[in-house]
Amino acid sequence: MILRSINFYLLLLFYFVAPEDNFVYEYNPSNFKYQIEEMDGNFIMFYAPWCRHCTEFHPTWSELAELVNTKDSKFAIAQIDCTLHAKLCHDNDITGYPTLLYFHKNTFTPVEYKGTRDLPSLTLFLSEVFTMKTEGREDKQTSEVKVYSGMAYLNDLNIEKSLSKGQHFVMFYAPWCKSSQKLAPIWAQLAVHYAHNDYLQIGKVNCMDSDITCKNFDIKQYPYLMWIVNGRVMGIAEGDSLENLKAYVDTMLLTENHDPDKFMKKKKALPVARISEETFETFLEKELVFINFFAPWCAHCMQLSPLWMKLGEKFQNETRVLIADVDCVQSKPICEMEKINGLPTLILYKQKKIVSMEHGGQPLESLISLVTEHLEDTVKIPRIEEEDDDILKTKDEL
Numbered sequence: 001m002i003l004r005s006i007n008f009y010l011l012l013l014f015y016f017v018a019p020e021d022n023f024v025y026e027y028n029p030s031n032f033k034y035q036i037e038e039m040d041g042n043f044i045m046f047y048a049p050w051c052r053h054c055t056e057f058h059p060t061w062s063e064l065a066e067l068v069n070t071k072d073s074k075f076a077i078a079q080i081d082c083t084l085h086a087k088l089c090h091d092n093d094i095t096g097y098p099t100l101l102y103f104h105k106n107t108f109t110p111v112e113y114k115g116t117r118d119l120p121s122l123t124l125f126l127s128e129v130f131t132m133k134t135e136g137r138e139d140k141q142t143s144e145v146k147v148y149s150g151m152a153y154l155n156d157l158n159i160e161k162s163l164s165k166g167q168h169f170v171m172f173y174a175p176w177c178k179s180s181q182k183l184a185p186i187w188a189q190l191a192v193h194y195a196h197n198d199y200l201q202i203g204k205v206n207c208m209d210s211d212i213t214c215k216n217f218d219i220k221q222y223p224y225l226m227w228i229v230n231g232r233v234m235g236i237a238e239g240d241s242l243e244n245l246k247a248y249v250d251t252m253l254l255t256e257n258h259d260p261d262k263f264m265k266k267k268k269a270l271p272v273a274r275i276s277e278e279t280f281e282t283f284l285e286k287e288l289v290f291i292n293f294f295a296p297w298c299a300h301c302m303q304l305s306p307l308w309m310k311l312g313e314k315f316q317n318e319t320r321v322l323i324a325d326v327d328c329v330q331s332k333p334i335c336e337m338e339k340i341n342g343l344p345t346l347i348l349y350k351q352k353k354i355v356s357m358e359h360g361g362q363p364l365e366s367l368i369s370l371v372t373e374h375l376e377d378t379v380k381i382p383r384i385e386e387e388d389d390d391i392l393k394t395k396d397e398l
Contacts, residue, residue, distance in 0.1 A: 023065035025078040040074040051097040120220035150195025152203035177222040231296035233305035271312025273324040
């Protein structure tokens with residue numbers, strides 16, 4: 001009897017193994033029920049070969065399958081050809097193609113995906129539907145940050161307090177993601193390497209267990225590597241080797257990142273200065289100072305962070321310009337003094353006077369143009385005065 005069961009399961013396994021040139025599992029009436037009962041989650045595309053939308057979407061679906069359908073994964077990306085298995089599609093109320101349904105384990109009432117058919121949206125959906133089924137998650141989490149071999153294990157309960165101070169390099173990941181699995185041992189080596197560094201903490205967040213955090217940080221792909229300083233996202237990293245990641249750390253790591261002397265003299269490793277109550281007046285001495293007033297809990301502020309850093313990089317070698325930010329939680333008196341009533345608020349100061357105020361995010365090109373415009377005005381003024389002097393001299397001679 002046992003041998004017969006094993007043979008039966010092996011036969012079912014044969015049915016859903018994807019072809020070598022396609023990472024997507026093919027389901028049919030023989031293996032459909034078994035897969036729903038055995039896997040933690042099944043994301044299934046019901047399609048017809050003649051459907052143009054199905055054909056156009058298939059490369060993206062296959063790319064998702066390549067990420068998820070790994071050897072030990074308990075999740076599956078699959079598809080069902082409704083021209084071959086009409087009854088199975090009818091039983092699942094399929095009335096159009098493609099239809100994307102997610103089945104939780106042992107649940108034959110699926111969740112339909114109706115979002116944008118791109119890879120970031122699909123991966124975000126996978127995280128969301130999984131956490132909908134997760135029970136008792138907060139009981140397993142703790143507000144205490146546990147650190148093992150240099151790695152900080154962050155979750156919904158402890159991440160805000162942990163990231164509010166200091167410099168952090170954090171990996172946001174999903175266990176089912178092939179790229180996350182590949183990076184995991186390298187990330188562990190990185191944590192060990194910096195385990196005794198007083199200025200940096202390496203951490204990671206499992207987005208399947210901490211969906212609130214990953215939504216707040218707008219994580220739409222895995223793995224996602226963020227450099228965070230005092231609760232502020234200061235950079236997004238890419239790297240698949242220990243050497244590349246260490247090189248990035250060497251570029252970003254600061255022993256002191258709020259020193260006005262370093263920024264005023266352009267001797268800084270980061271392109272954005274962090275302004276506090278003690279340094280506000282000092283920083284305003286620059287000819288043009290562009291400040292992003294933000295709060296760590298503000299989702300729109302988080303989205304603006306990488307763009308603001310690029311703006312800082314653009315003017316990093318311009319001695320007349322300073323790109324900076326103010327944390328309205330840590331430096332509330334400044335924000336009250338400047339009458340900040342919305343976040344983020346972007347204020348451009350020219351010779352200590354406000355010349356522009358914008359609320360919310362702006363395109364990078366617009367921000368660059370704004371700074372450049374005021375720089376050019378500054379240059380033109382003395383030229384006009386020189387021309388006026390020449391005119392006066394001419395009149396005197398006459």
